[in-house]
Amino acid sequence: MDFFATHEELLTTALRAISERGYWSAYPESPSPKVYGETAAADGKAAFEAALGKDYALGQSAKETIAPEISPLGIELGVRYPLMSVDTLITNAQGAWRGWREASPQVRAGVSLEILSRLHKRVFELANAVHATTGQAFVMAFQAGGPHALDRALEAVAYGYAEQTRQVPSVTWTKKADSLEKTYHVAPRGIGLVIGCNTFPTWNSWPGLFASLVTGNPVIVKPHPRAVLPLAMTVQVAREVLSEAGFDHNVVQLAADTREAPITKDLALRPEVKLIDFTGSTAFGDWLEQNAKQALVYTEKAGVNTVIIDSTNDFAGMTRNLAFSLILYSGQMCTTPQNLLIPQGGIETEAGHKSFDEVVQGIAGAVSALTADPAKAVELTGAIVNDEIPERIDAARKMGEVVLDSVEVTHPAYPGAVVRTPLIVKVTDGYATECFGPVSFAIPTESTSDSIRIFRETVGAKGALTAGVYSTSDAVLDDVEDAAVEVGVHLSQNLTGGVFVNQSAAFSDFHASGANPAANASLTDGAFVAGRFRIVQSRRPVTAPAA
Numbered sequence: 001m002d003f004f005a006t007h008e009e010l011l012t013t014a015l016r017a018i019s020e021r022g023y024w025s026a027y028p029e030s031p032s033p034k035v036y037g038e039t040a041a042a043d044g045k046a047a048f049e050a051a052l053g054k055d056y057a058l059g060q061s062a063k064e065t066i067a068p069e070i071s072p073l074g075i076e077l078g079v080r081y082p083l084m085s086v087d088t089l090i091t092n093a094q095g096a097w098r099g100w101r102e103a104s105p106q107v108r109a110g111v112s113l114e115i116l117s118r119l120h121k122r123v124f125e126l127a128n129a130v131h132a133t134t135g136q137a138f139v140m141a142f143q144a145g146g147p148h149a150l151d152r153a154l155e156a157v158a159y160g161y162a163e164q165t166r167q168v169p170s171v172t173w174t175k176k177a178d179s180l181e182k183t184y185h186v187a188p189r190g191i192g193l194v195i196g197c198n199t200f201p202t203w204n205s206w207p208g209l210f211a212s213l214v215t216g217n218p219v220i221v222k223p224h225p226r227a228v229l230p231l232a233m234t235v236q237v238a239r240e241v242l243s244e245a246g247f248d249h250n251v252v253q254l255a256a257d258t259r260e261a262p263i264t265k266d267l268a269l270r271p272e273v274k275l276i277d278f279t280g281s282t283a284f285g286d287w288l289e290q291n292a293k294q295a296l297v298y299t300e301k302a303g304v305n306t307v308i309i310d311s312t313n314d315f316a317g318m319t320r321n322l323a324f325s326l327i328l329y330s331g332q333m334c335t336t337p338q339n340l341l342i343p344q345g346g347i348e349t350e351a352g353h354k355s356f357d358e359v360v361q362g363i364a365g366a367v368s369a370l371t372a373d374p375a376k377a378v379e380l381t382g383a384i385v386n387d388e389i390p391e392r393i394d395a396a397r398k399m400g401e402v403v404l405d406s407v408e409v410t411h412p413a414y415p416g417a418v419v420r421t422p423l424i425v426k427v428t429d430g431y432a433t434e435c436f437g438p439v440s441f442a443i444p445t446e447s448t449s450d451s452i453r454i455f456r457e458t459v460g461a462k463g464a465l466t467a468g469v470y471s472t473s474d475a476v477l478d479d480v481e482d483a484a485v486e487v488g489v490h491l492s493q494n495l496t497g498g499v500f501v502n503q504s505a506a507f508s509d510f511h512a513s514g515a516n517p518a519a520n521a522s523l524t525d526g527a528f529v530a531g532r533f534r535i536v537q538s539r540r541p542v543t544a545p546a547a
Contacts, residue, residue: 001244004110007117011109014158017507024507026154027120027147031139036124044124048132053078056232058254059239060084068225068258072135072383074416079229081256086266089255093191093218094272096248101188101216103247105164111245112157112214116150118237123147126202126233133227134199135383135417136329145202145230151506152523153206160214160529167535172542179542187536188216189296190274193267196223197279198385199332201230207523208277208298209234213252215532217275222255222264224280226385232256268292275532279334282434282517289520296531302434303464303489303518306339306455307501308480309359310448310471315349316366317496318470323366325500326422330381331438332389334518335466335502335511339431339458341451344444348472360442364404364424371421374409381409381438383417389437393423396439400427406438432458448476452483459487463518465511468492468501488515 004011010026017024028035053076055065062082069077100108119126123146130145131138170183192212196205201223212219223231232254239249257263268276268288276297278288285301312318325337340363346355354362371377384390393406406423422438431441445451448471459467467489469480477493484491490513492501504511512519514527521528 002110003114003241003245004106007110007113010113010154011158011161014154014507015162018155018158018162021508023505025147025151027123027150029143029147031124031127031142041124044122044126045128047122047125048128051079051229052076055080056229056236058082058232058236059249060253066256066258068256069133069228070226071132072385072417073132073411073414075132075414077132077229079232081228081232081254083257084253084255086263086270089220089253089267090191090270090272092250092253093220096250097188097191097218099247100218100251103216105161105186105214107245108214108216109157109161111241111247112210113154114245115238115241116153116157116210118241119234120146120150122233122237126230129229129233130202133201133229135385137379137382139379140329140382144200148506149200149202149206152203152511153210155506155524156207156211156529157214159524159526160211160532163526163530164215164533173539180539181542182537182539185536185538186216187534189532189534190217191270191272192217192219192275192277192532193273193295194219194221195264195268195276195278195280196221196227196231198224198227199329200279201227202234204279204300205231205277206234207528208275209252211524211529212275212277212532213238215529217532218251220253220255220267220273222257222267225257225259225262228254228256268295298521298528300334300465300512300519300521300523301463301517302436303334303516304339304432304434304458304462305335305337305464305466305501306341306459307337307468308448308451308455308470309340309342309347310451310469310476311348311473312470312494312496313350313472314496315351315354315362319362319366321495321497321500322363323370324380325502326363326367326424326438326440327370327377327380328500328502330384330389330420331422331440332382332385332436333502335504337466337468337501338435338440340440340442341445341454342442343447343451345447356444360403360424360426363442367404367422367424371409375412377409377421378411378413378419381419381421383411383414383419384437386437390418390420392435392437393420393439396423396425396435399430399441400425403442432462434462452479455480456483456487459489459516461517463516464489465518466490466492466501468495470494488513489518
C-alpha cells in the first residue's frame with residue numbers, strides 16, 4: 001500500500017506548520033461524541049476492558065510473560081506482556097534493520113503516518129489505558145495521551161522528513177573536463193531505545209520513537225513497568241502497519257520488564273544501541289549521559305520551574321491561572337511551577353498594593369476554590385502515581401510556614417486512589433532542587449531584581465523546563481526574558497486566561513530547550529531528529545555514452 005500518497009497532504013500541512021508555528025492541530029482534542037461519534041467512547045472502553053487479564057497480542061515470541069502494572073486508581077489490570085531477553089531484542093532489531101534503512105524517506109514517513117492514523121482510530125481505548133496506568137483524570141488522559149501526543153509525534157515525523165530531504169538525493173557534478181555522478185545516502189545510526197515514563201507514557205515517548213523510526217532506525221520501546229499498556233498498544237499498531245507495508249515487524253519491539261528485575265541498563269549499554277530517548281529522574285538521566293557513551297542520548301530530567309511575580313493588572317486572573325497550573329495532575333507534570341518568587345514588600349495590582357502574604361493567600365485561595373468540591377477536584381488532580389510523593393509532601397511541610405496544607409481527597413469513582421491537593425509552603429531556603437508532586441514554595445525576595453538573581457542562579461544550576469513572570473513593567477519583562485534566554489528556559493509572560501505555563505502546543509511551542517540541566521534536547525526541533533542519521537555520499541565518473 002502507498003501510505004505516503006494516503007497521508008501526503010497531512011505531511012505537507014505539518015511541514016508548513018513547523019515553519020509558520022501558528023496554531024494548528026491534526027487531531028481534535030475534544031472527546032465529544034459530536035467529534036468522534038456517538039459510540040466511540042463506549043467502544044474504546046470496551047476494547048480496553050477486553051485486554052485486561054489476558055496476554056497482549058504483539059507477535060513477539062517469549063517463553064514467559066509478566067504483568068507488572070499497578071493502577072494508581074486501583075483498577076485491576078493484569079495484562080500480560082512477553083518477557084524478552086536483551087539478546088533476543090537486539091538480534092531481532094538487527095535482523096529487521098536492513099530493509100527499513102534501505103526504504104526511502106517517503107516510504108518511512110508514509111508508514112509512520114499510517115501508524116499515527118490507526119492510533120488515532122483507537123484514541124478512546126488509548127485514553128482508557130493512559131487513565132488507568134497514570135491516574136490522570138480521563139479528559140486529561142484523552143487529550144495529553146491521545147491528540148496532543150499524536151501532534152507531537154506528527155511534528156517529529158515532519159522534522160525528520162524535512163531533515164532527510166533537505167538536500168537532493170543525487171546530482172551530476174561537472175568541473176571543466178571532469179564530470180561525476182554524486183549520490184547522497186541517508187545512513188541511519190542504528191538501534192533506538194525509547195525509555196518511557198510513568199506519568200506521560202505516550203506524550204513523552206512518541207516524539208523519540210517516531211523521530212528514530214522515520215529516520216530509518218529500528219526501535220526498542222522500554223516502557224515504565226507501571227505504564228506498559230499505552231506503549232504496548234503503540235507497538236502493536238506499529239508492527240501491524242510495518243507487516244502490511246512489507247517490512248519486518250521487529251523494526252519496532254516492546255521490551256517490558258518489572259521493577260524487581262529491570263533491563264534498562266543492560267539495553268542502554270549494548271554497543272548496538274545508538275540512540276536513547278529518556279524521560280524521568282535526574283539521577284538516571286545523568287547515568288545514561290555518563291555511561292551510554294556509544295549512543296546519542298536525549299534526556300528530559302528534573303528542573304526547578306520558577307515564576308517571578310513583580311506586579312499585575314489582573315490579580316484574580318493571575319491567582320486563578322497559577323492555581324490551575326499547580327493543581328493540574330497533582331503537580332506531576334515536568335512543567336508544573338514550583339518556586340514562586342515574590343518581593344517581601346509585596347506587589348502592585350489593579351486593586352492597589354498587595355503584601356507578600358496577601359499575594360500568597362490569593363494563590364492559596366484560588367487553589368482552595370478549585371479543589372473544594374472533591375468530585376470536581378479529582379477531574380483536575382487525578383491520582384498520585386508515585387509512592388514517594390506523600391512522603392515528599394510530609395517532608396516539605398517541615399521546611400517552613402505552611403500557607404496551604406495538602407489534604408487527602410476521596411476519589412468518588414476510585415475510593416482506593418491516593419489523591420492529594422497542592423501544598424504551598426513559605427520558605428527561605430531548600431527550594432533549589434525539584435520536589436516532584438503537588439508542592440510549591442512561596443519565596444520572599446528582597447526585590448524583583450533579587451528574584452531575577454535567584455532565578456538565574458537556581459535555573460542555571462539545576463535547570464527548568466518552564467518559567468513564568470507577571471509584571472506590568474516592560475523593563476521587568478525584558479529583564480526576565482534576557483535572564484530566561486541566558487539560562488535557556490522557555491518563558492511565559494502574564495498568563496491570566498486559558499493558557500497555562502505547564503502546557504505547550506505542538507507545532508508552535510518547543511518543549512524543553514536542551515539549553516539547561518533539566519534536558520539536553522528539545523521536543524521537537526531539527527536538532528532532535530538530525531543526529532539520528534548521517535549523509536554518506538558516493539561518487540563516480542560519468543560514463544560517456546556508447547558510440
